[in-house]
Amino acid sequence: MADSPASSTGVSDQAPQVDGDRQQESVVIRFSGDSGDGMQLTGDQFTNASAILGNDVSTFPDFPAEIRAPVGTIPGLSGFQVNFASNDIYTSGDEPQILVAMNPAALAANLEDLQPGGVIIVNDDAFTKNNLRKAGYDENPLDNPDALRGYELHRVALTTLTRTALEDIEGMTNQQKDLCKNGFALGLAFWLFDRPLDSTLSFYAKKFAKRPQVVEANTRALKAGYAYGETTESFSGRITVPARTEVPPGIYRRITGNEAVVLGLVTAARKANKTLFYGSYPITPASPILEGLAALKHFDVRTFQAEDEIAAIGSIIGGAFGGALSATASSGPGIALKSEGIGLAVVLELPMVIINVQRGGPSTGLPTKTEQADLLEMFFGRNGECPVPIVAAATSGDCFDITIEACRIALRSMTPVYVLSDGYVANNSEPWQIPDVDAIAPIECDFRTDPKGYQPYMRDPKTLARPWVVPGTPGMEHRIGGLGKQDGSGNVSYDPADNEHMIKIRAEKVARIADYIPELEVNGPEKGDGLVVGWGGTYGAIRAASERMQHEGHSVASVHLRHLNPFPRNLGEILGNYRHILVPELNLGQLSFILQAKFPFRVIQLNKVQGQPFKIREIVDKIRSILD
Amino acid sequence: MTQTVESPLARKDFVSDQEVRWCPGCGDYAILAQMQKVLPEIGVAREQIVFISGIGCSSRFPYYMNTYGVHSIHGRAPTIATGLKSVNPDLSVWVITGDGDGLSIGGNHLIHCLRRNVDVKIILFNNRIYGLTKGQYSPTSLGGHRTKTSPMGSIDYPLNPISVAIGAEATFVARTQDTNTKHLQEVLRRAAAHKGTAFVEIFQNCVVYNPTAWDHTTKADIRDDNILYLEDGQPLIFGKDRDKGVRVNGMVPEVVQLGDGIDEAELTVHREDMDNTSYAYMLSRMLHPEFPQPFGILRAVSRPSYTDMLVQQVDEARASQKADLAGLLHSSDTWVVE
Numbered sequence: 001m002a003d004s005p006a007s008s009t010g011v012s013d014q015a016p017q018v019d020g021d022r023q024q025e026s027v028v029i030r031f032s033g034d035s036g037d038g039m040q041l042t043g044d045q046f047t048n049a050s051a052i053l054g055n056d057v058s059t060f061p062d063f064p065a066e067i068r069a070p071v072g073t074i075p076g077l078s079g080f081q082v083n084f085a086s087n088d089i090y091t092s093g094d095e096p097q098i099l100v101a102m103n104p105a106a107l108a109a110n111l112e113d114l115q116p117g118g119v120i121i122v123n124d125d126a127f128t129k130n131n132l133r134k135a136g137y138d139e140n141p142l143d144n145p146d147a148l149r150g151y152e153l154h155r156v157a158l159t160t161l162t163r164t165a166l167e168d169i170e171g172m173t174n175q176q177k178d179l180c181k182n183g184f185a186l187g188l189a190f191w192l193f194d195r196p197l198d199s200t201l202s203f204y205a206k207k208f209a210k211r212p213q214v215v216e217a218n219t220r221a222l223k224a225g226y227a228y229g230e231t232t233e234s235f236s237g238r239i240t241v242p243a244r245t246e247v248p249p250g251i252y253r254r255i256t257g258n259e260a261v262v263l264g265l266v267t268a269a270r271k272a273n274k275t276l277f278y279g280s281y282p283i284t285p286a287s288p289i290l291e292g293l294a295a296l297k298h299f300d301v302r303t304f305q306a307e308d309e310i311a312a313i314g315s316i317i318g319g320a321f322g323g324a325l326s327a328t329a330s331s332g333p334g335i336a337l338k339s340e341g342i343g344l345a346v347v348l349e350l351p352m353v354i355i356n357v358q359r360g361g362p363s364t365g366l367p368t369k370t371e372q373a374d375l376l377e378m379f380f381g382r383n384g385e386c387p388v389p390i391v392a393a394a395t396s397g398d399c400f401d402i403t404i405e406a407c408r409i410a411l412r413s414m415t416p417v418y419v420l421s422d423g424y425v426a427n428n429s430e431p432w433q434i435p436d437v438d439a440i441a442p443i444e445c446d447f448r449t450d451p452k453g454y455q456p457y458m459r460d461p462k463t464l465a466r467p468w469v470v471p472g473t474p475g476m477e478h479r480i481g482g483l484g485k486q487d488g489s490g491n492v493s494y495d496p497a498d499n500e501h502m503i504k505i506r507a508e509k510v511a512r513i514a515d516y517i518p519e520l521e522v523n524g525p526e527k528g529d530g531l532v533v534g535w536g537g538t539y540g541a542i543r544a545a546s547e548r549m550q551h552e553g554h555s556v557a558s559v560h561l562r563h564l565n566p567f568p569r570n571l572g573e574i575l576g577n578y579r580h581i582l583v584p585e586l587n588l589g590q591l592s593f594i595l596q597a598k599f600p601f602r603v604i605q606l607n608k609v610q611g612q613p614f615k616i617r618e619i620v621d622k623i624r625s626i627l628d
Numbered sequence: 629m630t631q632t633v634e635s636p637l638a639r640k641d642f643v644s645d646q647e648v649r650w651c652p653g654c655g656d657y658a659i660l661a662q663m664q665k666v667l668p669e670i671g672v673a674r675e676q677i678v679f680i681s682g683i684g685c686s687s688r689f690p691y692y693m694n695t696y697g698v699h700s701i702h703g704r705a706p707t708i709a710t711g712l713k714s715v716n717p718d719l720s721v722w723v724i725t726g727d728g729d730g731l732s733i734g735g736n737h738l739i740h741c742l743r744r745n746v747d748v749k750i751i752l753f754n755n756r757i758y759g760l761t762k763g764q765y766s767p768t769s770l771g772g773h774r775t776k777t778s779p780m781g782s783i784d785y786p787l788n789p790i791s792v793a794i795g796a797e798a799t800f801v802a803r804t805q806d807t808n809t810k811h812l813q814e815v816l817r818r819a820a821a822h823k824g825t826a827f828v829e830i831f832q833n834c835v836v837y838n839p840t841a842w843d844h845t846t847k848a849d850i851r852d853d854n855i856l857y858l859e860d861g862q863p864l865i866f867g868k869d870r871d872k873g874v875r876v877n878g879m880v881p882e883v884v885q886l887g888d889g890i891d892e893a894e895l896t897v898h899r900e901d902m903d904n905t906s907y908a909y910m911l912s913r914m915l916h917p918e919f920p921q922p923f924g925i926l927r928a929v930s931r932p933s934y935t936d937m938l939v940q941q942v943d944e945a946r947a948s949q950k951a952d953l954a955g956l957l958h959s960s961d962t963w964v965v966e
Contacts, residue, residue, distance in 0.1 A: 048961055199961060249964075249966055251965075253958065253960040254960065254961070277711060297942045297944075297946070298946050298948070299951045299953075300946065301942075304710065304711065304938075311706075311707040311740065313707075314700070314704040314707025314708045314710075315711030318708035318709060318715075319714065321712055322714075341704065343701075348698070436954075437957065471678045471696035472676055472719060477675055479679075479697035479698070491646065492691065
């Protein structure tokens with residue numbers, strides 16, 4: 001590794017040497033196997049146990065677009081990476097130090113990511129001739145001393161050992177028993193990192209409550225894995241990652257970005273005292289939001305699974321007209337389909353929130369992978385001059401706050417608002433300090449019910465928002481539509497001056513949002529050699545990279561844009577305080593494009609479009625090359 | 629559900645201050661006038677009524693109604709109506725659409741609205757032509773129709789709006805005509821009273837681009853031989869002299885001349901309330917000139933509406949579970965940092 005370890009970044013660059021028990025600040029472990037091997041569940045349980053133990057955790061689930069691609073092949077792999085640490089971490093880690101490979105394909109696909117000197121735990125039973133061939137191996141790499149030179153290899157007969165542990169459970173086929181081998185692997189990992197089994201044991205008991213035999217089988221497999229570590233002396237010691245210190249006191253849970261959006265919407269509706277209406281069409285990776293909200297009818301959440309993306313946006317226009325806090329979410333192609341409806345929403349000046357969980361594009365692209373290449377689409381992807389406020393979540397937990405922020409802007413300025421999330425933020429889970437709901441400010445948005453002097457497009461002098469009058473209000477019947485109109489009355493108008501006035505006033509209304517959103521805060525020195533500017537799910541990698549540079553004595557700061565349209569009012573001033581501005585993005589330079597257009601500063605780009613998040617090192621290397 | 633009006637409203641209460649801008653002689657005027665006449669009679673307060681439309685000549689309709697209204701985008705009115713009705717089920721929501729808006733660009737939304745039985749009234753003005761874009765063939769234009777985009781005659785096979793609605797198992801399906809004022813009023817009244825999606829096809833005359841489309845049902849000398857007025861519980865009789873009827877022979881309808889040994893008892897008796905859609909579908913396939921075209925209520929059955937069931941689920945959930953927001957935020961494995 002070229003980089004020296006830097007505690008503040010939370011990623012230890014040193015691979016663990018398993019010789020006697022030792023302590024580390026952080027560990028990155030990756031579980032990889034067939035999509036039917038239960039890797040997501042295994043990773044999830046490992047993360048839970050670590051979080052409850054007091055580690056900071058960050059995860060990166062990586063699964064194929066196909067539900068069950070051919071068994072034993074590389075396209076069929078499902079992976080789950082966990083970074084857990086005794087200090088603050090911002091990403092799921094650059095490279096794993098421990099790889100748990102359930103078959104040859106998992107080894108072949110992940111080996112190059114593994115840190116030099118890293119630990120490999122394989123299911124020895126799965127290295128059959130057939131599986132080796134499917135993974136592209138001519139011979140068994142486990143038998144070739146050169147193939148895995150420099151790594152610490154542990155060959156564990158996971159299948160055999162699991163079957164043995166479950167031997168006397170009656171009425172279970174070997175095939176069913178084999179499904180428990182991930183439990184054995186998890187048990188072994190729990191031993192290796194000294195994690196307690198309780199949270200997973202109670203998970204089994206709850207999840208399989210109706211099938212006691214399955215609870216028994218998984219429990220036994222888990223305990224057998226743990227005992228295997230303890231008794232075989234295959235490993236010369238354990239690695240402990242102590243609990244975090246300096247964590248703000250409070251109650252914590254783990255949360256993914258999609259879960260946080262669900263909670264954010266429900267909280268915003270409560271704070272605005274409105275019914276929540278959510279119309280959506282299932283699409284990866286946004287579907288969990290619809291699933292989550294559909295289960296919350298007792299909060300007066302009304303969900304509508306629309307017939308298509310267009311119907312979804314149409315339905316929330318109807319919901320907004322009817323006085324509900326209305327929202328939808330989608331991704332890639334779905335957002336493209338919604339753009340005509342969003343244009344109508346802009347002209348109707350109705351409040352609603354559209355969440356774009358970005359995925360790899362263009363077209364169907366990489367449905368399960370992350371990217372942030374929709375920014376310019378959010379800015380410009382509609383016909384005509386059609387401004388939409390844009391906010392973006394920085395982390396999984398931030399999805400909660402940013403969703404509430406979007407609702408607040410929508411209701412205050414009577415406008416559709418885009419929330420940008422992405423596949424990484426949506427699926428990544430991290431510890432989240434549960435906020436005190438009473439401390440969240442109410443969202444003021446009363447319907448107008450006074451007919452005196454009412455006109456549909458009369459405007460608040462400060463925000464330029466028009467009043468929200470819902471059907472059912474006597475004496476205030478009015479019509480709104482997508483045609484050119486006159487301000488005030490809202491009457492259809494083809495008058496050239498009216499058209500220009502309306503276009504300008506809608507733009508001004510969005511621009512004025514900058515008056516009430518918070519100023520941007522710089523993380524690091526207020527002036528200096530370098531400023532790293534980011535937005536969205538790259539927050540963790542950017543912050544960790546800039547802190548690493550600060551730690552090495554460089555005057556490098558970072559800022560993260562949660563508000564993208566309009567920008568925070570002090571952005572220009574901040575940009576002017578640094579010699580170099582670096583903008584890392586998981587696209588070909590979309591924020592850079594906007595910044596270049598709006599501000600008189602040269603921007604250096606760092607771009608990546610591989611469906612994967614940035615590694616901290618990639619950003620550090622780029623900053624170094626700029627400073628040199 | 630909807631409020632009853634205390635002081636009676638009149639037609640003028642539903643006339644907006646906007647100048648109506650359809651072509652002189654357009655069938656839309658007649659429909660607008662009858663709607664404004666019927667609405668005061670349906671027992672719903674004006675503020676509870678909403679008109680939602682898409683794009684096309686017919687879709688200007690909401691601007692002329694002094695109710696709540698949205699003139700939206702092409703084909704999407706049913707989606708907006710569904711969202712609105714989901715958050716405020718007490719409203720009386722009307723969708724105004726045309727053959728292009730409802731069956732071409734918006735065909736998908738139409739069938740899904742119908743199958744869900746969302747409690748909205750869909751009024752489809754069928755003039756078998758694109759009017760607003762100036763005379764291209766529409767999905768209901770007949771084969772061979774020569775238009776600017778089909779100079780050698782349309783090779784599109786036409787869609788039958790009523791058949792589509794019945795195919796989607798709409799719970800209320802009716803047909804009427806713009807100039808047939810009394811009949812139009814009665815159909816609108818029935819649609820207003822229906823719980824669930826009411827689908828009404830109105831034969832509407834485009835005087836500029838397709839003025840002869842409905843000659844067979846409008847010209848005084850022939851129309852009665854080409855229209856079969858449906859009456860619930862009554863045999864299928866038609867004709868200027870009410871001397872013709874329709875009976876079912878095997879699986880297909882046939883027109884018979886009454887007298888000559890054939891009497892009314894042999895004719896099919898109309899029933900609106902058959903759950904099975906086959907009969908209504910058969911009626912919908914009675915096409916001119918082989919058959920008289922059925923006017924009136926082809927089908928009116930009762931099925932819970934989407935919006936009622938949505939509200940019911942919400943009510944049940946609220947009755948059985950407390951909406952504890954703080955509890956929801958904590959509803960996962962938690963741990964305390966001191």
